[in-house]
């Protein structure tokens with residue numbers, strides 16, 4: 001189980017690669033990431049699951065080039081030099097776990113346009129407005145982000161990342177705190193992005209979503225990779241999930257009943 | 261959650277809001293110079309400057325109470341200096357409070373200092389309140405202010421609301437855990453403030469990381485349709501020149517009348 005999944009076609013450049021990645025926060029008594037191996041092929045959508053404090057958010061920060069580290073390669077470039085990092089950030093989008101950290105402009109529209117403006121995209125404001133309408137958030141455009149509800153903030157933060165049109169989309173708990181309707185919209189949006197051949201990597205506790213969207217699962221516990229394989233296999237493994245504070249999602253059980 | 265961005269009046273319709281920010285900066289500097297060059301005790305001039313400010317506030321739908329309250333924030337800085345004056349300045353005695361003898365020139369000087377500080381601060385705050393912060397930065401950049409200075413301003417602006425936000429959270433958490441009119445011991449208050457500083461610092465760091473993730477490279481970009489144009493610039497420059505000449509020229513005798 002501990003063997004990392006390698007690419008089906010070995011010639012293809014992995015989208016993301018972490019090799020013996022160890023990271024310790026300042027003052028942390030144990031490493032948040034412990035000698036981690038991870039290969040994400042561009043054609044696979046990967047869900048990172050695991051208990052709280054397992055290291056999911058820390059891993060995503062590394063994979064986005066925000067905690068620069070020589071052990072990480074993103075789209076074939078080491079996430080290390082300043083030049084590489086600027087290039088990498090142009091192609092990678094990260095949805096932060098806490099939208100309050102991500103929304104800082106005076107209005108929703110300006111916040112969504114922040115990335116496109118920085119990346120010198122043509123017609124940044126237009127792109128921002130379109131992204132908001134696509135996600136049925138057009139009404140919020142002129143509101144100050146800090147006056148929105150938790151779920152609205154979350155959706156706006158997601159729109160702000162999508163407006164940058166990244167090749168690889170990293171999501172830290174994309175469905176946490178959403179009402180069922182909004183969750184459904186996010187899932188549909190992600191499915192659409194996957195069809196557009198955007199590589200999606202999500203850290204999540206929403207195993208039903210994993211079952212629906214992702215073909216591959218990495219289980220992270222105490223900064224180590226506990227399991228790495230096809231989602232159908234891992235989501236059906238009760239012992240494995242229970243050992244890490246999780247349980248088989250209802251949608252998997254339902255499918256099982258249907259098959260009988 | 262209620263906290264005000266300093267430029268929250270910039271979205272209202274009004275004269276100040278529609279002017280070219282570059283002209284507004286010039287006019288404000290002219291006004292501040294005019295205030296600071298006002299001689300001691302020149303009541304009429306101070307009155308005129310105050311009227312000018314009031315007029316601009318009313319024409320730009322800036323609530324007067326709001327402007328006055330913000331302007332009074334300079335008192336902790338100007339106040340102590342001013343209050344020492346009636347005692348320090350020699351001259352005829354105006355009045356006595358207990359053992360303290362307040363001199364007449366000193367008291368006039370104190371009143372002038374406070375009024376001038378109030379007017380100058382209010383003018384700057386009105387400028388900041390009625391100009392989108394991005395536009396203000398762009399105007400300052402047009403005046404060739406160094407980029408690093410502008411970045412610091414931009415960050416101050418962003419982090420100001422982070423501190424307020426974290427402060428409200430800490431206060432709310434404290435309230436829910438202490439029902440009734442519970443008076444916080446000083447040590448708890450101190451611990452809360454230390455916690456607040458640390459939280460704000462951590463949060464500011466995460467916000468900065470989030471900015472990096474979306475391509476922030478040290479320059480603030482804006483594509484806002486700024487109110488600009490020659491006509492607009494001329495209007496505000498004229499305003500600035502009038503204010504300046506008001507300060508520098510040999511004005512009519514009546515304006516020189518002092519206490």
Ligand SMILES: Nc1ncnc2c1ncn2[C@@H]1O[C@H](COP(=O)(O)OP(=O)(O)O)[C@@H](O)[C@H]1O
Pocket residue numbers: 025026028032050051052053054055056057058059
């Ligand atoms: N800013 C930080 N400073 C110190 N320790 C941290 C910080 N962020 C996370 N950690 C620690 O690192 C470990 C992994 O955290 P995280 O990556 O957030 O886990 P997850 O996202 O899986 O819940 C946890 O033990 C957490 O306490």
Ligand SMILES: [Mg+2]
Pocket residue numbers: 056057058097172
């Ligand atoms: Mg997390």
